[in-house]
Amino acid sequence: MRAGRRLNPLPRYRGVWAAGLTALPALIALSAVTPAAAAVPAHQTAQPPVRYVHVSNTQTCNPDGLCTITATCPSGTVVTGGGVSETPLISSGVYLMETEPTSSRTWRGTLRNASQFPVQVTVTAICARIPGV
Numbered sequence: 001m002r003a004g005r006r007l008n009p010l011p012r013y014r015g016v017w018a019a020g021l022t023a024l025p026a027l028i029a030l031s032a033v034t035p036a037a038a039a040v041p042a043h044q045t046a047q048p049p050v051r052y053v054h055v056s057n058t059q060t061c062n063p064d065g066l067c068t069i070t071a072t073c074p075s076g077t078v079v080t081g082g083g084v085s086e087t088p089l090i091s092s093g094v095y096l097m098e099t100e101p102t103s104s105r106t107w108r109g110t111l112r113n114a115s116q117f118p119v120q121v122t123v124t125a126i127c128a129r130i131p132g133v
Helices: 010-031 035-039
Strands: 052-061 065-072 077-087 094-101 106-113 119-129
Antiparallel strands (some): 052 119, 065 106
16 A cells, blocks of 8 residues: 555445435334234234233231232233232331232232221232233
């Protein structure tokens, strides 16, 4: 290589930039299609959308009590999440011990009521339909 000669690699890539800019409207048009519709080939039938169901179980937890409550998802669904709530909301003396799935269809919550008042405890399971069922 001779001294003083400058290499400029950009002219070699101008065609690539032009092709990328030409493809941009096609990519924007594809983004308007929903992901589920774009992911299913034309020769296959699409699965119905996932359906979610909230299932709750409410019980009274007496003063100075330890209460374990479960919520069970309906047949053909699986538990995807859950939680525990109490009514009335007492600022002290009511403690959440655990909230967790115990099987593929069951959510469990355990609450310790160390207050002087009974509370209503609700355990909720969020269930999703199993694809193909």
